[in-house]
Amino acid sequence: MLDKSSYDLVIIGAGPIGLACGIAAQKKGLNYIIVEKGVLVNSLYNFPENMTFFSTSELLEIGEVPFVSDRDKPTRKESLEYYRRVLETYKLNVSLYTAVEKMTPRDDGYEIVTGKGDVFTKAVIVSTGFYDIPRELNVPGAELPKVKYFYDSPHPYVDQHVVVIGAANSACDVALETYYKGAKVTMVVRGSEINSRTKYWIKPNIENRIKEGSINAHFNSEVVDITESEVAIKTPEGLVTIENDFVLAMIGYKPNYKLFENLNLPIGSDDFKTPIYNEETLETPLKNVFIAGVAAGGLKTSRFFIENTRVHAEMIMDHLVTEL
Numbered sequence: 001m002l003d004k005s006s007y008d009l010v011i012i013g014a015g016p017i018g019l020a021c022g023i024a025a026q027k028k029g030l031n032y033i034i035v036e037k038g039v040l041v042n043s044l045y046n047f048p049e050n051m052t053f054f055s056t057s058e059l060l061e062i063g064e065v066p067f068v069s070d071r072d073k074p075t076r077k078e079s080l081e082y083y084r085r086v087l088e089t090y091k092l093n094v095s096l097y098t099a100v101e102k103m104t105p106r107d108d109g110y111e112i113v114t115g116k117g118d119v120f121t122k123a124v125i126v127s128t129g130f131y132d133i134p135r136e137l138n139v140p141g142a143e144l145p146k147v148k149y150f151y152d153s154p155h156p157y158v159d160q161h162v163v164v165i166g167a168a169n170s171a172c173d174v175a176l177e178t179y180y181k182g183a184k185v186t187m188v189v190r191g192s193e194i195n196s197r198t199k200y201w202i203k204p205n206i207e208n209r210i211k212e213g214s215i216n217a218h219f220n221s222e223v224v225d226i227t228e229s230e231v232a233i234k235t236p237e238g239l240v241t242i243e244n245d246f247v248l249a250m251i252g253y254k255p256n257y258k259l260f261e262n263l264n265l266p267i268g269s270d271d272f273k274t275p276i277y278n279e280e281t282l283e284t285p286l287k288n289v290f291i292a293g294v295a296a297g298g299l300k301t302s303r304f305f306i307e308n309t310r311v312h313a314e315m316i317m318d319h320l321v322t323e324l
Contacts, residue, residue: 002117007121007122008025009121009124012100017313018036018128019087020063021034022094032093035094036097040084042129045080056072065089069082123288127292127293128256130295134249134251135254137223147247160183163247186216186218221236229245281319282296282316296312
């Protein structure tokens with residue numbers, strides 16, 4: 001159960017930006033709580049176990065807590081430990097495994113319904129990220145257990161026929177890792193080439209593996225059917241059917257729009273389904289309800305990252321303290 005029934009501020013999401021908002025609220029003397037449906041920094045926890053960040057550790061720091069890593073660019077494991085230390089350093093008020101189910105306006109604030117009890121709050125910050133909600137395939141067979149939207153380790157794919165869908169960082173990482181561990185890898189790419197924004201140390205590697213034939217690739221193509229033992233691919237040359245054990249659909253992720261709906265959070269009509277908010281204060285059309293972090297970009301997930309949304313905490317707090 002939650003430790004109190006009333007707060008100045010409820011922060012939804014205990015990712016890096018949610019924690020940064022908690023630190024800023026604590027410094028302002030606000031009575032706050034951070035609620036998280038899963039584990040601490042849940043999205044980062046779901047990253048592949050061998051993932052290395054594109055950003056340097058310094059750019060991932062929050063709350064003036066130094067992020068020391070073995071190399072210039074930290075790993076997933078190092079990031080999990082770093083944000084745990086941030087939590088411990090500030091003794092942040094966090095309730096994990098606490099899913100928010102509904103938000104209802106009441107008097108001068110909001111009633112928040114969670115799986116661990118209901119609370120009243122004067123203000124809300126939605127900082128839920130996007131990584132734990134995958135974009136799913138819409139083809140026959142997409143519901144089969146062999147179709148995966150999250151990738152953890154290459155070991156399950158040793159000596160297996162693997163189709164990797166996508167051509168950005170995640171897809172290229174997965175294709176290379178599984179290939180190096182003995183998988184027979186085929187990439188299926190909608191575009192005509194590997195994504196131009198792929199990490200500079202990965203792009204030439206994957207392109208060379210494709211060029212030499214170590215990794216097969218179908219460009220300007222898409223998967224149209226999946227069975228227990230095969231995958232059908234629509235290519236410029238016609239339909240191709242190949243042997244297959246696993247499909248790893250690295251096709252991106254999206255914000256939790258179901259939660260936004262339950263919070264009555266207004267969404268714009270643009271192609272990226274961007275939440276509506278004031279660019280200067282991050283306040284949505286709902287009074288004292290703010291959006292922070294990468295969720296503010298809607299489906300345009302390449303717009304925001306940890307490093308360029310750390311400022312959201314101070315932007316919100318500077319406005320919020322004048323309202324409470």
